[in-house]
Amino acid sequence: MTYAEVKENARGLLRPLAQYVADLGIPPTAITVAGLAFSVLAALSLGTGHFLRAAVLLVIAGVCDMIDGASARAGNRTSPRGAFLDSTIDRYSDAVVLLGAMHYYLVRAPGAPEVLTAGIVLVALAGSMLTSYTRARAESIGEDCRVGIAERSERMILLIVGAAFGHDVLRVALWLLATASHVTAIQRVRHIMACSGRDRGLR
Numbered sequence: 001m002t003y004a005e006v007k008e009n010a011r012g013l014l015r016p017l018a019q020y021v022a023d024l025g026i027p028p029t030a031i032t033v034a035g036l037a038f039s040v041l042a043a044l045s046l047g048t049g050h051f052l053r054a055a056v057l058l059v060i061a062g063v064c065d066m067i068d069g070a071s072a073r074a075g076n077r078t079s080p081r082g083a084f085l086d087s088t089i090d091r092y093s094d095a096v097v098l099l100g101a102m103h104y105y106l107v108r109a110p111g112a113p114e115v116l117t118a119g120i121v122l123v124a125l126a127g128s129m130l131t132s133y134t135r136a137r138a139e140s141i142g143e144d145c146r147v148g149i150a151e152r153s154e155r156m157i158l159l160i161v162g163a164a165f166g167h168d169v170l171r172v173a174l175w176l177l178a179t180a181s182h183v184t185a186i187q188r189v190r191h192i193m194a195c196s197g198r199d200r201g202l203r
Helices: 004-023 028-047 051-074 082-106 117-139 152-164 165-198
Strands: none
Touching: 004 051, 028 051, 028 082, 028 165, 051 117, 051 152, 082 117, 082 152, 082 165, 117 165, 152 165
């Protein structure tokens, strides 16, 4: 079974939950906002060194992220405004979690401040924003850009695993996240430039 198949199976397992949420009449926007709230709580947990709690909260935030769109489709409540809000709030969620990790390594970690690790968090934050921006910009010109080694779900998994195993593993996860996110952004730029050059004769 490929990783893509694993991801699709995971989404399939959550479809009944998304349908149940839609049947309850819970607005997809409420689920999106709930995901942001759990991300903020995860950031506070990371910032104070409560790593296992942070990992659990990140899992819940990830579930919210996976079912908000599915519940919107199940309840026939999709809209461009909802998709825009979802995408925007996802960026805030990414940023606040990483800022929580930065606070920990600057203030709370043994031997703090860990300036190098804090710098890596900034690099990871920039990479996360760039991966999202490149996809959004590509879609605005009519190109599909679901490519790269670290989409949002992979980035979330890195943070969850890192948080679950404590600050040393989290530090490694942040290095991986910083690297993988920028590699993904570059992969997306290359993909769109190749598509544009082939389809429209651009240079």
